[in-house]
Amino acid sequence: xxxLIFLLWLAILLAEGWMFTRVLLRRDDRWLCLTLAxxxxxxxxxxxxxxxxxxxxxxxxxxxxxxxxxxxxVTAVLFWKVRGTGVYVPQEPTPFLSVGRxxxxxxxxxxxxxxxxxxxxxxxxxxxxxxxxxxxxxxTMRSKISFIDQELxxxxxxxxxxxxPQYPFLFHSLQIVVNEGNETxxxxxxxxxxxxxxxxxxAAIGLLLARLRSWQHGLIGVTLIASIPLMAYHLEHGYGDIxxxxxxxxxxxxxxxxxxxxxxxxxxxxxxxxxxxxxxKSEGLFVGxxxxxxxxxxxxxxxxxxxxxGLSLAAAWLFxxxxxxxxxxKGLGLTPHGSDTALEMHFDMLPAALQGIFAAGSFGMxxxxxxxxxxxxxxxxxxxxxxxDRVSFATVLWGIAxxxxxxxxxxxxxxxxxxxxxxxxxxxxxxxxxLLILSLLAAWKPRSGR
Amino acid sequence: xxxxxRVSRIFLRLAVPVAFLxxxxxxxxxxxxxPRLALDSDLSPVIAGSLSSADGFVExxxxxxxxxxxxxxxxxxxxxPMINATDYxxxxxxxxxxxxxxxxAEIDLTALTKWSPGMKRYYVSFLSGxxxxxxxxxxxxxxxxxxGSTIMAAGRHLFQPEPYWVSNVHFLRGRRVLGVPLAVVGxxxxxxxxxxxxxWKKKRLAPALLSLLLCALVSQLLMATDAGRLAFTxxxxxxxxxxxxxxxxxxxxxxxxxxxxQDVDVPLSITVCFDAxxxxxxxxxxxxxxxxxxxxxxxxxxxxxIVVLPSAKRxxxxxxxxxxxxxxxxxxxxxxxxxxxxxxxxxA
Numbered sequence: 001x002x003x004l005i006f007l008l009w010l011a012i013l014l015a016e017g018w019m020f021t022r023v024l025l026r027r028d029d030r031w032l033c034l035t036l037a038x039x040x041x042x043x044x045x046x047x048x049x050x051x052x053x054x055x056x057x058x059x060x061x062x063x064x065x066x067x068x069x070x071x072x073x074v075t076a077v078l079f080w081k082v083r084g085t086g087v088y089v090p091q092e093p094t095p096f097l098s099v100g101r102x103x104x105x106x107x108x109x110x111x112x113x114x115x116x117x118x119x120x121x122x123x124x125x126x127x128x129x130x131x132x133x134x135x136x137x138x139x140t141m142r143s144k145i146s147f148i149d150q151e152l153x154x155x156x157x158x159x160x161x162x163x164x165p166q167y168p169f170l171f172h173s174l175q176i177v178v179n180e181g182n183e184t185x186x187x188x189x190x191x192x193x194x195x196x197x198x199x200x201x202x203a204a205i206g207l208l209l210a211r212l213r214s215w216q217h218g219l220i221g222v223t224l225i226a227s228i229p230l231m232a233y234h235l236e237h238g239y240g241d242i243x244x245x246x247x248x249x250x251x252x253x254x255x256x257x258x259x260x261x262x263x264x265x266x267x268x269x270x271x272x273x274x275x276x277x278x279x280x281k282s283e284g285l286f287v288g289x290x291x292x293x294x295x296x297x298x299x300x301x302x303x304x305x306x307x308x309x310g311l312s313l314a315a316a317w318l319f320x321x322x323x324x325x326x327x328x329x330k331g332l333g334l335t336p337h338g339s340d341t342a343l344e345m346h347f348d349m350l351p352a353a354l355q356g357i358f359a360a361g362s363f364g365m366x367x368x369x370x371x372x373x374x375x376x377x378x379x380x381x382x383x384x385x386x387x388x389d390r391v392s393f394a395t396v397l398w399g400i401a402x403x404x405x406x407x408x409x410x411x412x413x414x415x416x417x418x419x420x421x422x423x424x425x426x427x428x429x430x431x432x433x434x435l436l437i438l439s440l441l442a443a444w445k446p447r448s449g450r
Numbered sequence: 451x452x453x454x455x456r457v458s459r460i461f462l463r464l465a466v467p468v469a470f471l472x473x474x475x476x477x478x479x480x481x482x483x484x485p486r487l488a489l490d491s492d493l494s495p496v497i498a499g500s501l502s503s504a505d506g507f508v509e510x511x512x513x514x515x516x517x518x519x520x521x522x523x524x525x526x527x528x529x530x531p532m533i534n535a536t537d538y539x540x541x542x543x544x545x546x547x548x549x550x551x552x553x554x555a556e557i558d559l560t561a562l563t564k565w566s567p568g569m570k571r572y573y574v575s576f577l578s579g580x581x582x583x584x585x586x587x588x589x590x591x592x593x594x595x596x597x598g599s600t601i602m603a604a605g606r607h608l609f610q611p612e613p614y615w616v617s618n619v620h621f622l623r624g625r626r627v628l629g630v631p632l633a634v635v636g637x638x639x640x641x642x643x644x645x646x647x648x649x650w651k652k653k654r655l656a657p658a659l660l661s662l663l664l665c666a667l668v669s670q671l672l673m674a675t676d677a678g679r680l681a682f683t684x685x686x687x688x689x690x691x692x693x694x695x696x697x698x699x700x701x702x703x704x705x706x707x708x709x710x711x712q713d714v715d716v717p718l719s720i721t722v723c724f725d726a727x728x729x730x731x732x733x734x735x736x737x738x739x740x741x742x743x744x745x746x747x748x749x750x751x752x753x754x755x756i757v758v759l760p761s762a763k764r765x766x767x768x769x770x771x772x773x774x775x776x777x778x779x780x781x782x783x784x785x786x787x788x789x790x791x792x793x794x795x796x797x798a
Contacts, residue, residue, distance in 0.1 A: 102660055109667045116678030123685045129737075131616045131697050133729055136736040148740050161735050161745075185739075220663065227670035229612065232677050233619050359631040361612055361624020364673060368637035369666045372644055373659065380655045387655065426621040446656055 005181040006189045010196070013177070016072050017041030019079040024272075025265040026082055032211065035204035036269065038197050039250060042174050042243075043276040043319060044071060049152065049173035050322035054329070058150040061180040068177075094445040096216035103216065110223040117226045121235035125195040129187050135238030138164045143175040144185045154330055166332050168323055170279035171240045194237040201246035202226060205438070208253040212260065212442060221441045225249070225434050230362035230426060240281040241427050245434050247276035248288050252435055255292065256392050256442050259299045264308055267296065271316025278320045282335045287402045287431050289320060295398050299391065346416035353407060353419060362426040363433060370436050377440060387446035392439065399435035406432065482514070482556045485529060485544035487613055492698065493545060494726045494761030495789050496526050500577035504585075507532070509571040510592025513560045513599045520552035521585035526577040529557070531564045538573045541613075541623060559592070560603035563610060566629035567600045604628050611676045616696045616729070625672070632669075640665040697733055698788040703757060704737035706784065706792070710755070711741060719752040720744065723773035726761035747773050753795055760789035 017037035025033060048067050049059070057063050097103045124131075130140050142162045145153045152172065154165035174197065175190040182189070202222050210218035226232060234242040254270030257263065270292070277288025293313050300309055327334055357367045374396070380388045406428050410419040419425040508515065519525070525548040530538040544562055548555055559565050559572075570592070578585055607627040625632040643665065648658040687694040692702055711718050721744045722731035731745035734757060742752075749756065756779075762772040775793075783792040 097656075097660065102664075106663065106667065109664075109671060113667065113671055113674040116674040116681065119681040120677035123681045127685055128688050128694060129701060131695075131733065132619055133616065133732065134619075136729075136732040141736045141739070144736065144739050160739075161732065224666060224670070227674050229622050229624075229670070229673040230619070232673060233614075233622070236619070239619065356621065358637060359624070359634050361622035361631075361633065361673075363633070364624070364669045365633045365637040365640055366666060366670075368633070368640055369662050372641055373662055376644075376648070376655055376658055376662075379653075385655055422621045424620065427619075444659065 002182050002186045002189060006178050006186070006192065009178045009180070010193070012068050012072060013038060013041035013045065016044060016068065016075055019072075019075040020044065021269060023075065023078045023082050024268045025263075028263075028265065029211070032204065032207050035200050035207050036250070038200040039204065039247065039276060040269070040272060042170055042197055043272055043279060045177055046168070046170040046173045046276075046279045047319060047322055049169060049176075050326050053152050054322065054326055059146065059152070059176060059180070060150055064177055064180050094217075095214045096220055096441075096444065096446075106216070107219065110219045113223050113227045117232050117235065120232060121195060121198065121237075124236035125191045125238075126188065130191060130238060132236060132238040137161055138167060139171060139238055139240065140175065140187075140190060142167065143172040143190060146172055147176050147179050147185055154332070165330070166282065166327065166335060167240070168279045168281060168284070170276065171243060191237055194243075198235060198237065198242060198246060201243075201250060205246075205249050205253060208250070208257065209438075209441060212253065212257055213445060217441050217444075221438060224366075224437050224441075228362075228366055228430060228433060229364055231430055231434075234427075234430070239427075241430060244277050244280040244284045244288065245430050247273050247280055247284065248292075248431055249434050249438055251277065251288065251292050252295075252395060252398060252438055253442070255296060255299060256395060258296075259303060259391060262303055264304060264312060267300065267304065267309075267312045268315055270296075271312060272319050275316050275319035279323065283428065283431075285320075285334065286405065289316065291398050291401055292316070295395060298394065298397070342414055343412060344414050344416070346411050346413075346419075349411050349416045349419050353410060353425065356419070356426050357429065360426065363429065366433060370433065370440070373440050374436075377443060387444060389443050389445045392445075393443035395439040395442070396436060399432045399439055402435060403429075403432035482558045483546050483548070484558045485546045485561045488528060488543040488545045489541060489615060490613060491545075492696070492760060492788070493526075494724075494759075496545075496577060497726075497761070499579050500526070502578045502585075503576060504587070505573065505575035507571055508574050508590050508592060509569065511567070511569045512592045512595040513558065513565070513567075513603060514592070514594040515557040515559055515572075516554060516589070516591050516593055517548075517557060517587065518554045518589040519548070519585065519587045521548075521550055521578070523578055523585070524548060524550050525585060527557075528573075528575040528577070529559075529562070530573045531562060532571045532573055554589075560599065560606060563607055563626040564629045565603060565607075567595060567603075600628070608632070609672075611679060612673065614676070614680055614695070636665070636669050696729065698730075699786045699790060700730055700733050701737065703786060703790055703792060704734055707738060707741070707755065707757075710783075716754070717741065718754045719750075720755045720757060721747065721749045721753050721773065722757045722759065723747055723762040724759040725772045726759075730759050749773065749776060749778070749795070751797075753778075755783070756793045756795060758791045758793065 014037045017040035018033050021033040021036045021040045022030070048071065052059060052063060052067065097106060130136065135141065142153055142164070145155075145160055145162055152169060153160070153162055155162050156165055157163055171194070174193050178189045178193045179186055202225070205225065206218035206222040209221045226235065231242070231245070251270045251273035254266050254273060258266035258270055274289045274292035277284035293316070296309065296313060304312070324334060357363065377388060377393060381390065381393065406425070409415045410425050515529070527546040527548055528543055529546070530540075530543040532538050542562070542564055546557055574590070576585065576587065604627050607625065610625060612622055612625060627635055640662065644658050644661050647661040651657040684694045693699045707718065707720065719742045720734070720738065722734055724731055724747070728745055731743070735743040735745060744753070756773065756775065758773070778795040780794045780796045783794050785791050
């Protein structure tokens with residue numbers, strides 16, 4: 001019965017997300033819309049949860065099914081009204097590698113790596129029950145308590161083990177919705193939907209890179225991201241960090257696509273994904289939504305009319321504003337850590353920060369590779385290398401800005417404590433690492449093996 | 451045929467140096483104990499059950515620690531490399547189980563990822579389950595070592611899996627080769643290789659980027675192999691025994707308590723007793739919600755059950771127990787293979 005309920009909710013969410021994405025993209029590229037369906041539906045679901053909480057309705061199966069079916073009906077009407085080609089017009093592919101033997105080697109390496117990561121992710125999120133420490137306190141535990149209470153839990157004390165009322169609730173709302181209809185909490189359904197969300201997001205990242213550049217770019221991009229050592233462990237699910245990274249990555253690639261296709265639809269979807277980052281974790285507001293807005297202005301000013309650009313940016317914020325409204329009405333701030341903005345100098349933590357970036361196991365030698373790649377790209381730009389796309393390369397500013405913000409936060413505020421005890425510094429570094437990987441990959445458009 | 455012949459030739463060429471490297475181990479006839487990472491298994495029962503202990507430091511150069519001891523009970527030895535004169539990292543602590551007896555023992559220090567061929571200082575501790583032990587450490591020294599054992603140790607460190615703890619998804623410490631982080635060694639090699647390729651290929655970008663990509667993929671293949679191995683071992687543990695890794699049999703404990711709740715109308719109220727990390731207690735609290743599970747180790751008039759984790763000291767009623775049971779234990783419901791015990795309490 002639980003399985004049937006899960007499949008029913010999954011079908012509703014996929015239909016809702018698929019149609020909504022196709023409306024925004026004017027029926028462009030149905031496969032891309034399919035991979036983006038669940039990430040899109042998760043944002044819509046979080047917005048619905050906020051609205052339900054704002055009007056003090058219970059999180060009951062009846063209320064949720066009515067809300068979702070209404071959304072589905074409205075989306076369906078829009079879907080039938082929108083005209084479009086429905087057919088994806090491919091750009092000329094620009095393969096990453098032109099040398100045949102290395103192409104085969106890279107494909108084999110990527111496949112072996114991905115196969116093991118997918119096996120790890122599937123077994124640890126779908127077969128094995130919840131086990132990660134923060135899932136048992138702030139994340140899945142809050143979902144379970146909210147499901148039992150039939151309302152989002154905003155506990156301010158540790159009495160029930162959850163004292164993070166400021167956490168955004170995309171994660172929680174997705175876990176709760178697939179449990180609605182069950183008499184008791186189904187742990188496997190709660191984790192399985194997060195696994196599917198990540199699977200969809202990674203498929204969309206690969207497909208976007210394939211559409212914008214080549215299938216090789218897609219395969220390499222997904223492999224490099226999924227096999228960042230710390231990232232792979234987060235693909236067990238149970239923490240919000242992984243979804244923040246996924247949404248930020250999707251919004252970056254869609255933004256590059258919006259610029260290259262001069263498409264407002266792609267910009268809008270990119271904006272919803274940036275809002276998704278803010279719905280995933282508090283820091284997503286800065287490293288996702290705000291930086292996305294700035295990057296959109298940098299990339300699309302002069303390409304898209306200013307008025308349309310402004311409206312598109314405002315539309316993205318409309319997908320998130322329910323959260324601060326709700327927090328304000330509950331008398332809560334936007335961050336669980338009041339010390340986030342207080343300036344305190346901790347320059348003594350710089351060596352520890354550099355050690356975390358270049359010497360620890362969380363990233364292996366990825367940051368060294370990114371650093372050397374960046375230097376090579378700069379040399380290439382200076383020599384006016386034809387294989388470097390300057391506009392895509394400009395998006396490294398997003399990743400660099402996030403990296404600098406994180407370094408600032410952990411060396412110049414009281415958050416230095418979380419670098420000292422190793423709690424969150426390296427987790428947050430996953431965001432700039434992924435953004436930089438994607439920016440550099442998108443910037444590499446060789447016409448030959450130069 | 452030509453392909454088979456080529457493979458055979460390669461195999462023969464590799465076999466000779468590999469055999470040469472393995473020779474030092476083959477001629478070492480004495481039993482060598484290989485330390486295991488202490489945090490990889492639940493050692494809290496060992497620590498909770500220890501009644502006597504001794505510790506100290508040993509300093510020297512070499513891959514083997516020779517220990518001459520005599521004891522009528524088995525000894526638990528812990529060893530960690532010092533990071534300065536006074537400190538060691540608990541994450542670097544390794545454990546060795548020594549049998550009762552009076553034979554000299556050899557301990558393979560190269561199993562420690564921070565082992566390097568130079569002079570090293572180690573913290574050493576011995577625990578015994580007997581309150582009065584005749585254990586005597588007669589001699590302890592570090593010795594041995596040649597270029598072969600150093601190369602073997604480097605190879606072993608390279609393929610030693612990254613430790614995995616469910617409570618440690620904040621950061622990974624990373625592999626070390628002869629005490630140096632692999633990320634640093636690999637990173638330096640990558641920079642050198644890329645620079646060579648860049649210059650050799652007349653400053654063309656594509657070959658340099660390709661060499662970078664291959665270095666990154668090979669490095670991340672190591673990590674992915676850890677993940678693949680964990681996928682297999684944890685799934686096998688879970689599907690065969692309903693348990694895995696650090697949570698051990700807590701899922702079975704939770705299932706039994708859920709069943710107990712279905713048999714009674716009054717809501718259960720459970721207290722968890724432990725003397726180590728509160729991870730297990732929090733896991734039980736999640737699994738049993740909305741049942742009230744207290745992790746602050748106190749019982750009140752509503753407490754119906756006590757779950758005593760293996761790390762908790764002694765049985766109820768003894769002087770050094772972790773929780774105060776207030777003489778309310780009605781019966782021992784069940785003892786689980788990990789040592790976890792569930793007690794039912796009388797009403798206050």
